[in-house]
Amino acid sequence: MPVLWLILVVIALGVAGYLLGRGRALGSAGGDLRRLHSLPSYYGANAFLWTVVPALLLLAAWLLAQPLVIDNRVSGLIPDEIIEEGSSRSLVMSDVRRVAEGLDLAVKEGALSAEEAGALTTEDTDIRALLGEVGVALGAEVRPEVLNAAQRYRALGNTGRWTMTGLVLALSLGGLGFAWSRSDKDFRARNTVESSVKALLILASTIAILTTLGIVLSLIFNTVEFFRLYPALDFFTGLTWSPSFGGGSELGILPLLWGTLYISLIALLVAVPIGLFAAIYLSEYATPHVRAIAKPMLEVLAGIPTIVYGLFALLTVGPLLVSVFGQGGLLGVGWMQGGTAVMTAGLVMGVMLIPFVSSLSDDIINAVPQAMRDGSLGLGATKSETVKQVVLPAALPGIVGAILLAASRAIGETMIVVLGAGAAAKLSLNPFEAMTTVTAKIVSQLTGDADFASPEALVAFALGMTLFVITLGLNVFALYIVRKYREQYE
Amino acid sequence: MTDLSANQPRSGGSLYTTDARTRRRNAAEKRFRLYGMIAVGIGVAFVVTLLSVILVNGSRGFQQSFITLPVYLDPAKLDKKGERKLEDIKKVSTFGYSPLIDDALAKMLAEREIDGVFEKPKEYRALLSASAAAQVRDSVLADPGLIGETVEFRLLASSRVDGYLKGRVTRESIARDKNISVEHLDLADAMRAAGILEKSFNWGFITGADASESRPEQAGMGVSMLGSLFMMLVVLGLSLPIGVAASIYLEEFAPKNRFTDLIEVNISNLAAVPSIVFGILGLAVFIQFAHLPQSAPLVGGLVLTLMTLPTIIISTRAALKAVPPSIRDAALGVGASKMQSVFHHVLPLAMPGILTGTIIGLAQALGETAPLLLIGMVGYIASNYPDGIASGFLDPNSAMPAQIYEWAKRADPAYYERAWGGIIILLLFLMTMNIIAILLRRRFERRW
Numbered sequence: 062m063p064v065l066w067l068i069l070v071v072i073a074l075g076v077a078g079y080l081l082g083r084g085r086a087l088g089s090a091g092g093d094l095r096r097l098h099s100l101p102s103y104y105g106a107n108a109f110l111w112t113v114v115p116a117l118l119l120l121a122a123w124l125l126a127q128p129l130v131i132d133n134r135v136s137g138l139i140p141d142e143i144i145e146e147g148s149s150r151s152l153v154m155s156d157v158r159r160v161a162e163g164l165d166l167a168v169k170e171g172a173l174s175a176e177e178a179g180a181l182t183t184e185d186t187d188i189r190a191l192l193g194e195v196g197v198a199l200g201a202e203v204r205p206e207v208l209n210a211a212q213r214y215r216a217l218g219n220t221g222r223w224t225m226t227g228l229v230l231a232l233s234l235g236g237l238g239f240a241w242s243r244s245d246k247d248f249r250a251r252n253t254v255e256s257s258v259k260a261l262l263i264l265a266s267t268i269a270i271l272t273t274l275g276i277v278l279s280l281i282f283n284t285v286e287f288f289r290l291y292p293a294l295d296f297f298t299g300l301t302w303s304p305s306f307g308g309g310s311e312l313g314i315l316p317l318l319w320g321t322l323y324i325s326l327i328a329l330l331v332a333v334p335i336g337l338f339a340a341i342y343l344s345e346y347a348t349p350h351v352r353a354i355a356k357p358m359l360e361v362l363a364g365i366p367t368i369v370y371g372l373f374a375l376l377t378v379g380p381l382l383v384s385v386f387g388q389g390g391l392l393g394v395g396w397m398q399g400g401t402a403v404m405t406a407g408l409v410m411g412v413m414l415i416p417f418v419s420s421l422s423d424d425i426i427n428a429v430p431q432a433m434r435d436g437s438l439g440l441g442a443t444k445s446e447t448v449k450q451v452v453l454p455a456a457l458p459g460i461v462g463a464i465l466l467a468a469s470r471a472i473g474e475t476m477i478v479v480l481g482a483g484a485a486a487k488l489s490l491n492p493f494e495a496m497t498t499v500t501a502k503i504v505s506q507l508t509g510d511a512d513f514a515s516p517e518a519l520v521a522f523a524l525g526m527t528l529f530v531i532t533l534g535l536n537v538f539a540l541y542i543v544r545k546y547r548e549q550y551e
Numbered sequence: 552m553t554d555l556s557a558n559q560p561r562s563g564g565s566l567y568t569t570d571a572r573t574r575r576r577n578a579a580e581k582r583f584r585l586y587g588m589i590a591v592g593i594g595v596a597f598v599v600t601l602l603s604v605i606l607v608n609g610s611r612g613f614q615q616s617f618i619t620l621p622v623y624l625d626p627a628k629l630d631k632k633g634e635r636k637l638e639d640i641k642k643v644s645t646f647g648y649s650p651l652i653d654d655a656l657a658k659m660l661a662e663r664e665i666d667g668v669f670e671k672p673k674e675y676r677a678l679l680s681a682s683a684a685a686q687v688r689d690s691v692l693a694d695p696g697l698i699g700e701t702v703e704f705r706l707l708a709s710s711r712v713d714g715y716l717k718g719r720v721t722r723e724s725i726a727r728d729k730n731i732s733v734e735h736l737d738l739a740d741a742m743r744a745a746g747i748l749e750k751s752f753n754w755g756f757i758t759g760a761d762a763s764e765s766r767p768e769q770a771g772m773g774v775s776m777l778g779s780l781f782m783m784l785v786v787l788g789l790s791l792p793i794g795v796a797a798s799i800y801l802e803e804f805a806p807k808n809r810f811t812d813l814i815e816v817n818i819s820n821l822a823a824v825p826s827i828v829f830g831i832l833g834l835a836v837f838i839q840f841a842h843l844p845q846s847a848p849l850v851g852g853l854v855l856t857l858m859t860l861p862t863i864i865i866s867t868r869a870a871l872k873a874v875p876p877s878i879r880d881a882a883l884g885v886g887a888s889k890m891q892s893v894f895h896h897v898l899p900l901a902m903p904g905i906l907t908g909t910i911i912g913l914a915q916a917l918g919e920t921a922p923l924l925l926i927g928m929v930g931y932i933a934s935n936y937p938d939g940i941a942s943g944f945l946d947p948n949s950a951m952p953a954q955i956y957e958w959a960k961r962a963d964p965a966y967y968e969r970a971w972g973g974i975i976i977l978l979l980f981l982m983t984m985n986i987i988a989i990l991l992r993r994r995f996e997r998r999w
Contacts (some may be wrong), residue, residue, distance in 0.1 A: 128842065255890040259804060266805075267797035269817040269864070272857045276828060279835030335590045342587025359594045362601075364985060366918025368952040369605070369974050372959050377604050381909055412597050417596070443576055445583035466823065473825025475921035480959060500827050500921070507834065507925050525831045527826065536823040 067120065067226055071233045075113040078237040080243040082108025090246040107250045108532070110257050111240035114497060116233035123225045131217045138210045153207065160203055160211035161218070163192035178215075181208065197245035225265055280529060281373075283522030290516040296523060302486035302497075304506065304517045312520045314527060316486040320496035324407045324482060325471035331411025333464055336418025344426045345448055354421075363416035367476040374409040374481030375400065397493040403481035404492045410477050414467045421466065425459030425543075426452060458542050465539035469532040475500040499524050568709050599764060602643040605974055612972020615753035615768065618679060618742070625707040626699045635695050643888075645684035648691075649676065652683055652706070665741040669734070678739065680707035682762070682769045690730045707755075708748060709964040710768040712739050716750055719964055752899050756972060761933040761954060766963035770958070771818045774933040776950030778848050779917060781937075785852025785944070786859060786916050794863035795898075801864075802871040803893050822861035829858045830922030840928060846927035846947035854922045859912040866908025892999035903995030910988040914981050920952040928953045951977045 083105035090096040097104075136154055164181070167173045173181075173191075181188065188203040203211075244250070257412040288296070291312055299313015339359060343352050379400025386404075388395040397404075429452050437447040453460070483495025484505065513519070569577070578592040619888055628647060630641050650672075656679070657672035669675060683706040690704070691697055707713075714720035742748040797814075805811040833854035837843045841981020843850050874897045882892035923929070933949035949957065951973060958970040 125841075178802065235953070251888065255888060258890060259800070262796045262800035262804065265793045266800045268793055268797065268857075268860065269814055269821060272821060272832070273817045275836050276620055276824070276832045279832055279840075280828075283835060290882070335593050338587045338590030339594050342584070342591050346584055346587055347591075350931050355591050355595060359591075359597050364914070364981065365601070366952055366977065366981070368918065368920045368955050368959075369601075369978070372955065372967075372970055372974065373601060373604065375959060376608070376971075412601075415594050415597070443580040445580045446576070448583070469823060473827065473895070475827045476956070477826070479921075480956070500825065503827055504921065504924050507831075508927070508929060513839065520864070522831065522835075525828055529828050532823065532825055533820060536820060 063222065063226070064120070064124070067229060068117070071113055071116045071120075071229065074230075074233050074237060075109040078108035078240060079105035081237070081241050085241055086246060086250070089244070097246050098249050099254075103250040103254050104244045104248070106254045106539075107248075108237060108240035108244060109471070110254065111236035112233050113236075114257070115236050115501070116229045119232055120225070120229050121228075121348070123221075127221045127225070129292055131214060131221065134217065135210050139206055140212055156203075157210045157214055159199060160188070160192065160207060161214040163199075164211065164215060166446040167191065181212075198256070212446065221241075224458050231517035263371045266520055276529065280522055280526040283519055284526045286514075287516055287519035287523045290519065296520070300488060302502070304520070310517055311346055314499070314524065316488050317499045317502055317524065318527075319488055320403065320482065320486065321472055321478075321498040321500070323403050323492070323496065324478060324498060325412065325468055327403060327407025328410035328414055328471045329464065329468060332414035332418050332467060335411075336415045336467075337422055337460065340419045340422035340426060341448055343369040344423050345444065345452070356420075359416045359419055361416075362412065363420070364415075367413065367474060368480075370413050371480035371539040374405050374477055379405045379481065382493070396491065399483070399495060401481055401495045402493050403482060403496050405477045406481035407492070409481055410474055411472055413474070413477065414471060417467050417470060418463055422456070422460050425456045425463065428459070429455045458545065462539040462543035465535050465542070469535035469539070472535070473500065473532050474530060475504060479504055499528050521541060590739070603969060605978065608968065609971035609973075609975040611717050611719070612751050612756055612968045612970075612975070614717065614750050615755065616713040616748060617705050617751050618708050618748050619655075619703060619705050620652070620655055620659060620747070621701050621703045622652055623701045624649055624687075624691060624698045629691060629698050630695070635698065637692070637695060640692060640695055640698070643688070645688055645937050648688050648909070649677070652676075652679065652687060659747065660738070660742075662746070663741075663745050665738065665745065668837060675738075677709060677735050678712055678742075680709050680765050680768045681906055682707055693956075707768045708739075710766065710963075711735075712748070712963055714767050714968075715739055716743070716748070716966075719968065756969070757976070760935060761931055761957070763931065764961055764963070767958075767961075767963055767969060770969055771967070772951065772954060772976055774936055775949040775951050775954035776976070777937060777943060778851075778928070778933060779950040781848035781943045782852040782855060782950055783917060785849060786855050786913060787909070789852070789856045790859050790863050790912065794860055794909070794912075795867055795905060797860075798867035798871060799893060799898070802868050803813040803897070806890070818861050818864055821857075822865065825921075826858055826919055827921040827925070829854050830925030832857065833922055833926045844945055844947070846932055847945050848928075848948050849944040850926050851923050851928055851950060852944075854926060855916040855919060858919065858922065859916045862912040863909055866911070867901070867905045870904025870908065871897060873904060874900045900997070903991050907988045907992050910984050910991070914984040914988075917984070918952055918977065918981060920950075920956055923950055923953045924956070929957050951980075 083101045086097060087094075087101050094101065113219070132154060135157060139153055139157070164173070164178050175218055182205070184406050188208065189199045192199055296312055296314055298315065299311055300315055301311040301313050302316045304310040304312060312359060338357075343356055347355065379402070382402065382405055383390060383397050383400050385391045386394055387397040390397075433455060434447055437451040438444070460544035478498045478501045480500060482497055484497055484501070485495050486497050486502070489496065503521045503524050506518055506524075565830035626633060628651065630636075630640050653672040653676055656675045660675070683704075686706060687704060690702070709731070711720050711725065711728070712735070715736050716739070720736075720737060725731055725733070725736070739748055744864050755769070756771045758773040759769065760774040761771070786976075801814065802810065805814075833850060835855055837850045838845055843853075878896050878900065879892050882921075883889070884895045887895065927947070928949050932947040933954055935946075937943035937946050937948065955970045955973040955977065958966040958973065
């Protein structure tokens with residue numbers, strides 16, 4: 062791994078810079094620490110930073126830019142006529158890349174010498190078989206144009222890598238020299254080092270912004286791409302969801318949204334009463350002893366991964382519900398055909414959300430000032446009357462916020478619905494029928510061997526965009542309510 | 552004194568006898584209290600049910616049935632030239648080994664006088680796992696000197712026989728099963744009585760790799776555990792430094808302006824973005840745009856890093872906030888710079904809190920499945936051990952929760968058993984991490 066080695070060399074240079082810078086600064090002060098502006102280690106750190114940071118920045122920028130530049134120049138080599146019907150330039154380019162990588166691998170494994178690899182022609186050798194031997198499978202025979210482009214790709218890549226190594230090392234050494242020449246007893250090394258450390262801290266905190274930006278951009282670009290292939294109006298108002306990778310699929314989001322909302326509704330119907338009553342009991346009635354046991358017990362539910370709930374829904378709750386509501390079940394009603402259903406996923410998701418509702422409401426109920434309870438009790442109200450008529454109304458905005466947060470959690474939940482809700486997109490009112498959700502369809506459209514350029518795969522990004530907007534809206538609204546409420550008592 | 556009489560209670564009873572209204576209010580009070588107790592009870596009951604379902608179903612995954620069988624490694628079949636050259640021996644595929652095993656099984660059953668059920672030795676094959684031939688072949692390839700000798704092997708029983716021993720498969724349930732017949736089960740009973748077939752602890756499940764759909768008895772969690780480990784290394788290596796750096800900036804240095812507000816809003820929103828959206832981000836940015844290898848633990852780690860960063864930042868900021876300002880003032884007072892006061896005094900004091908938050912964030916990342924599905928960490932990819940550190944990060948692999956999902960999808964009760972077993976392993980890891988976090992907090996937490 063040449064890049065890894067390059068990084069290690071740069072860091073080694075940095076360590077050398079540390080020692081040199083520190084030594085020179087100490088030397089200029091005649092070994093007397095008191096005459097230095099900063100502690101000796103700051104001179105060392107200054108030299109280290111100058112040696113390492115610019116070089117690594119250049120390395121990162123080069124690694125990002127090189128493939129783009131090379132792709133651009135190589136794709137010009139491919140004549141338009143060899144791009145087949147139904148294929149595209151980017152597909153041919155990925156062939157070129159595979160051939161180039163395969164040749165590199167063949168050279169590395171000793172199947173070819175470097176000169177042989179450079180002199181290959183499609184007439185003399187069966188390149189597909191050759192690459193198959195080193196484990197690179199190609200879909201079709203290699204055409205001369207593709208081979209030519211691949212050779213060019215390799216050559217450019219090689220030059221690029223050598224230039225990069227040279228430049229990075231030169232920059233590193235230059236930085237070292239510069240910092241070394243500045244290491245003097247009067248140089249304000251600490252201030253320089255501290256401001257670069259601060260710059261690093263700022264950089265780290267902007268990652269949150271970059272992540273959001275990455276999410277939004279990747280969703281928007283692919284969604285726009287999708288809407289170019291499939292009309293947006295049909296997507297948002299379509300009542301049928303029947304993707305078929307052969308083409309002619311109907312991709313209406315409404316059945317998926319309905320499934321999502323229905324399952325979330327059932328989950329909230331389970332989680333909100335149980336969670337809220339548990340929170341009231343634990344904060345108003347329970348002895349400290351009971352609270353110390355029951356609260357962590359409930360929070361265990363929050364720490365269990367969702368895949369566990371998914372399996373629980375699929376293998377335990379589903380069959381149980383079928384044995385009650387299914388054909389020949391306990392009630393003999395025959396409402397349920399299979400184990401996967403809205404009810405299965407909703408119930409299990411409700412269990413998952415109980416600790417979420419209860420611990421948030423617990424915090425909010427505890428934030429209601431004791432004086433308000435004392436006032437109500439002093440007027441002769443019972444405890445439950447106090448809770449119902451004083452504490453809950455005061456805590457209401459916070460509790461609504463907690464419920465909204467739980468709803469956003471339910472809408473974005475994936476594994477429970479993938480395993481427990483079924484795969485059929487339906488618009489139905491029967492909670493014992495299998496339905497599917499936005500998240501489950503994102504998974505099913507993006508896993509598998511689908512072509513990323515087809516509308517059937519790209520629709521997942523549009524679904525993701527919808528999901529992101531809904532959950533973000535719910536969160537912002539919930540946080541707004543919670544914040545507004547908190548200000549009243551602080 | 553009309554005023555006094557006006558203040559008299561309307562009902563003239565004593566305070567010691569409760570009137571109807573008070574009784575009603577007290578009953579309402581009791582009911583309300585009962586509702587609360589029921590709610591807590593239901594919650595706790597769910598916890599207990601969930602955990603016991605996992606334990607009951609999963610413990611079976613740690614048991615496996617083995618058949619101890621002496622196999623005569625016939626040189627006439629395995630090495631026709633008799634030169635014991637590895638290339639010649641390698642030419643014999645597992646199909647060449649199967650008859651040897653069939654014969655050995657038939658011979659042994661004849662010795663114990665429990666044979667005669669089937670005419671052809673081949674029909675005994677349903678008792679053994681399809682992996683048996685490969686197991687014998689591997690040990691011959693490892694030591695060609697074994698050829699010509701009779702070697703005792705401990706072979707996996709087939710998943711149906713294994714299920715029969717565990718009670719998952721019954722005589723009724725195999726009525727329409729083409730792979731096994733009631734005679735096989737009778738034979739299994741006899742073999743068990745003779746001590747040839749036995750159940751024992753299944754190390755292969757903990758250390759092994761994923762297997763194909765038809766041989767659940769061979770599948771294990773080992774490789775996907777390594778995948779999870781490499782992912783967690785990436786998450787720890789990136790999210791701890793970045794998270795701590797970001798929190799230090801926001802908590803100690805950041806001026807109150809639009810830029811820092813933007814960062815704060817972003818962090819609190821990212822904490823609530825559904826995990827699947829992070830999977831979409833990983834797919835679009837790391838795989839489609841940056842051309843990083845698909846299904847690699849490195850990419851999985853990057854996605855999970857972005858997902859856990861908000862958690863780590865929020866808990867780190869709380870830990871930094873808990874260090875009293877007097878510490879900072881004292882450091883500044885003796886001449887430290889702002890940066891020195893933070894890195895030399897505040898950060899070490901906040902470290903236990905930061906580590907606790909990091910471990911909890913890691914535990915959350917370890918159990919996350921949805922984003923991994925999108926970047927391709929599913930399927931049969933966890934079937935080979937990585938060759939080294941680099942291939943551990945870059946070669947396709949799965950992760951524990953994704954492996955469990957894969958097994959759950961295979962719609963085979965034998966794989967469901969494995970999935971539950973996998974959950975036990977996953978929960979053991981999560982529990983250990985949480986206990987470490989709690990101990991850290993107990994041991995180092997300071998009240999200022």
